Amino acid sequence: MNQHVAPIESDLDLSEELQAAATAGDAVRLNALFERLSLSEALRELLDLDQEDRRTVLTLISPEMAADLVEEAPHETGAGLLEELETARAVQIIDEMDSDVQADLIGGMEDAEAEAILSQMDAEDAADVRRLSEYADDTAGGLMMTEVFECQDTMTVSDVIKVLAKDDEDVDRYRGQHPYIVDKDEKLVGVVSLRGLLATKRSALLTTIMVKPLSVQPEAEISDLQDIFDKYDFLGVPVVDADGILLGVVSRDAVSQALLERAESENLKLQGVVSDELRSMPTWLRSRRRLAWLSANIVLNMIAASVISAYEETLVAVIAIAVFLPMVSDMSGCSGNQAVGVTMRELSLGLVRPKDAFEVWLKEVSVGVINGIALGILIGIVAWAWKGSPALGLVIGAALALNTILAVSIGGVVPLLLKRIGQDPAVASGPLLTTVTDMAGFFFVLSLATLMMPWLV
Known part of the structure; x- marks a missing residue:
């Protein structure tokens, strides 16, 4: 310097x-x-x-x-x-x-x-x-590094310590790996702890102090790797092919970083940012990427707006309903987004699969019924107290309860269905949920208000 x-x-x-x-x-x-x-x-x-x-x-x-x-x-x-x-x-x-x-x-x-x-x-x-x-990015093959602290099974403890003592940049790249022992065919046969090396006579063969290692195949998913690192205090896990030949090592840091990047990416996708975007990128590139998502949203919002247009007479007759339309759709959307978040997390951890959609729906409906009734009662009381109309409170409360149940059902299940048909659930779930909750919320409020018209005017 x-x-x-x-x-x-x-x-x-x-x-x-x-x-x-x-x-x-x-x-x-x-x-x-x-x-x-x-x-x-x-x-x-x-x-x-x-x-x-x-x-x-x-x-x-x-x-x-x-x-x-x-x-x-x-x-x-x-x-x-x-x-x-x-x-x-x-x-x-x-x-x-x-x-x-x-x-x-x-x-x-x-x-x-x-x-x-x-x-x-x-x-x-x-x-x-x-x-x-x-290899796919979120598999052991895609996350592994090929720089491996590899030692032949004919080596002694002294041989390994000499390697460690060398001022070699390749040694620096091992990231604290334990020595992995391979035979003449490059098949993984054992692993030796660094502590074990220091506590053993220099003339001892590595095969006398090695233990059988836990290994994974390159197709292993990131959720499987996370389970291993949660269960064992390993710094890395060796990756072997079907014949047991050592291919590389997946480090704990690599898995943690990949999980963090996945979470960040999914969060951005839910907001409509579908690629790594930094403000240092060309303006036209950033604009084009955002417009692709925003343009689709225009179409979806026009569909939701068409519901309001179909009930113009009801809105004109009971103008107070207009105050509560965005509240019903927004609160239901929040409940749906919670369900989306849970499903996306369970998908990333491998805890649910597309075939579990019905089971997920049953669990979300249970939560939706409880929360929908509770929220419906609260907003119904607010509407009654604010506008002095118990009928209006009943309409708004019932609409929110029904829309909440629908929103959590969609939020919980749609990511799984999109995954099944090969679409990215992180990108598509948000716009679809927003459109349906808006459209259904408007429909529930306005249709119930139409039925209750004699008691509202």
């Missing part, structure tokens, strides 16, 4: 310094400035630069620092940063990453750019990336 860099007084000063250093091509200055920042701060400053300055910064700073910044970004953004660079520089940066991260980033690139980078990578590393890319 350059010890003579002037103190950073504000974000504005820092931004100006970074831009000036990039314009001047001052690699020493850029490295020193970024070293003072946390990764999240450094990434924010990088993304605030224009495209040309970003390219200059990523070209001039050390490959290690550039790799850290790219890894800190969402995968789509990180892939975009690499695509902006010359292929040779992108390869330098990717070489600093673990194989699982390499596969995620290259998988997010356009085919031409990805192939250009793979063609310049080390042949063995490129083969690992291609193999990892074949």
Whole structure:
């Protein structure tokens, strides 16, 4: 680090310094400035630069620092940063990453750019990336890293300690893995704890102190991996093929990060944001992605509005009903969103499957009946007290109770049905729930009001 860099007084000063250093091509200055920042701060400053300055910064700073910044970004953004660079520089940066991260980033690139980078990578590393890319992202194969602390069954404790003592970057990538023991055919036969190594005579063979390891196949789902890490205090789990050959290791951190990213992604999708979006992305790209979802919502809301149009005479006669229409639809929508959230979580954990839709519906209806009656009584009393009409209170209360039951039924079951037909439940459940609860809420209120008209006017 350059010890003579002037103190950073504000974000504005820092931004100006970074831009000036990039314009001047001052690699020493850029490295020193970024070293003072946390990764999240450094990434924010990088993304605030224009495209040309970003390219200059990523070209001039050390490959290690550039790799850290790219890894800190969402995968789509990180892939975009690499695509902006010359292929040779992108390869330098990717070489600093673990194989699982390499596969995620290259998988997010356009085919031409990805192939250009793979063609310049080390042949063995490129083969690992291609193999990892074949697996689904939320499986053991998609989450594993191929950098494995692998030892032959003919090795002794002394041999392993010598490997650990080496100042080798490959050792750093093992992330605290225990040594996995393989035979001459690369089949996994055992695992040795690091503590066991230190407590055993140096001349002892690894086979005399190893234990049979728990392993998974590459198709294992993330929910299965989560169960293993919840049950056992492992830092990693080895991945083997059908013949028992060691393919890689899934770390606890990788599973935790994948679960966090899944939760964030599903939450964004429920709000209509279907891809990784940052405000540093091109405005037209962000606008186009949002409009695709918002445009569909216009159609759905027109359907809901048509219900109101069909009951214009009732609204004119009892104008007080208009005050309660949004309350009924919004409160029912909240109940439905709770059901959606529970189903999405259980889907992600593997606790329910599409075939469990009827069982899920029965459980949600039970909750919906209780909550619907309770909420209906509360809002009915409010309507009665506010407008002085017990008939209006009965109409609004009954409508909310019925709509709540319908909303939780839809919220609980629709994600499972969408999953069954191959649609993304996180994207489609929200708009569908909103439309149906609005339409049904308006219908219940206005149709009940029409029936109760003699007591309302």
